[in-house]
Amino acid sequence: MKQKIINKIHHVAIIVSDYEKSKDFYVNKLGFEIIRENYRIERDDYKLDLKLGDCELEIFGMKGNPKRLSRPEACGLRHLAFKVDCIEEVIKELNKKGIETEPIRIDEFTNEKMTFFFDPDGLPLELHE
Template structure:
């Protein structure tokens, strides 16, 4: 059997947030993502915000009453979202200046590259990877 689907890149990553305005502020005002589209879906009573992330999109869904994300011990599903950066120390300094705490920098044992984690308003782990 030959598989020829040509899945060659990620189009978007979707995140459900507990507080739409707080998460919009975090991703747009603090992290600097550009808004592509913002829609209120009356039939669902939720918000959908599409953000530009390089040549892909990050979707935020503000869905009232969504259950909290299981964290530790880690549950099946999205473990974290990693952003590639050029100079990790500069990005960390900028995040810290905005009041966003980061973990100490460590080296990825598989790639040998510097990395660290921080969290979004719902505790979703976000990684910086050099």
């Protein structure tokens, strides 16, 4: 048996264009818990550490970064996916909060329900049942 050298993913980091808008989206609309929030004078940016279950998300609020390429897709992070128990209920809650979602479709490989929505910078976020 091959020895495991990595245990699990600790966190994912994203750069956002509007720190307050993204903080509101991930904390107040999606329910992430704030672990730490820091302003870094030397970089003139914010670093927000969030938690959802046993995974962490780092948000960096920086000014002047280029927009993310979505179409055509560029190399790098494609999307973040969240596991949910009932996709219809989660979609209903997101829609109540003004977050639009794509129609539900079936993942051709897992045969499970899935859909996408987007964060304030257009980063694709997936719901997967």
